[in-house]
Amino acid sequence: MRSATLPAAAAAIMMAGCAAPAANAADSADAPRTISVSGEGRAAAAPDMAVISIGVQSEAPTAAAALRQNSADMSATIKKLKDLGIAAKDIQTSGLSVSPRYNYEKNRSQPEVIGFTASNSVTVRLRDLSDAGSVIDQAVQSGANNLGGVSFSFSEPKPLYDEARRNAVADAKSKASLLTDAAGVRLGKLLYIQEGYAQTPQPKMYSARMEMADSAANVPMEAGESEVNVTVSLVYEIE
Known part of the structure; x- marks a missing residue:
């Protein structure tokens, strides 16, 4: 009576399948622990x-x-x-x-x-x-x-946006430090940073129909202050 044997290809597939969980477990163990945070920064100035x-x-x-x-x-x-x-x-x-x-x-x-x-x-x-x-x-x-x-x-909005970006990064870093401290772990190196959105100042609009040209006075205008908003996302390694 001949003993049943598996074809070589089938045996190779079974061996690979048995080894896969161990490999995945090793990859998971090697993957760094991370924390993701977002920050928002604002900057305001008088428009020109x-x-x-x-x-x-x-x-x-x-x-x-x-x-x-x-x-x-x-x-x-x-x-x-x-x-x-x-x-x-x-x-x-x-x-x-x-x-x-x-x-x-x-x-x-x-x-x-x-x-x-x-x-x-x-x-x-x-x-x-x-x-x-x-x-x-x-x-x-x-x-x-x-x-x-x-x-x-603003005729030159870049300095204002740069200030908002710095504020957004500082906000995100502060959140990351607070969260890791509260969790009893140490904050590691920065792995990833991405800017989210940069929001332009919202226009202050009004409208009017002027019926007679000689009825308009020297129109009072107040520019006030306009604000820009920027968001960033940071990913840190947890030591």
Whole structure:
């Protein structure tokens, strides 16, 4: 009677399978213990630049007439902005539209077109905040009748972000030290570091429709203080 024997390939597979748990256990034992922490850093300063949206809205019986009037008023507004010393690179068209106006009276199967509205707006960067109120005033007097909003920012934001990054790393390191101390273990070397997000200052927006060009005073503007936020992730070895 012949004794049953396993093929060589099958025996090799069984031997490899038996050895795998021991190898995995060894790898697990060699893997360093780690702690992962995140930190958030903030930095604030007074902004030195404003971004405003200035627009012209015109109404007329026809689309062509509305656009023609709107173009004339916006051209005068842009010329005034340039005359005030604002560079062409700091003036950018941000919106242009022509749309019908309807009369929605009751018992009417189809609304009646009673005219057209043309709108045009430009985004303007003001690099001298002391001129912001005067620029808005002059723009309105030249034909603008719609202020879409204003936001404040920094012409050179890198130093502020660098400060926020340093604060974020310090925050993460402080958390790691506290946690390992509370757990009764020692904090080892830094293994990994990654920046998460860098949040830009949130714009402070307001809007207004200016009905008469001669009704605007020198607009008061307060830039206040803007803040940037940065997060980081650190991974340390636990000794």
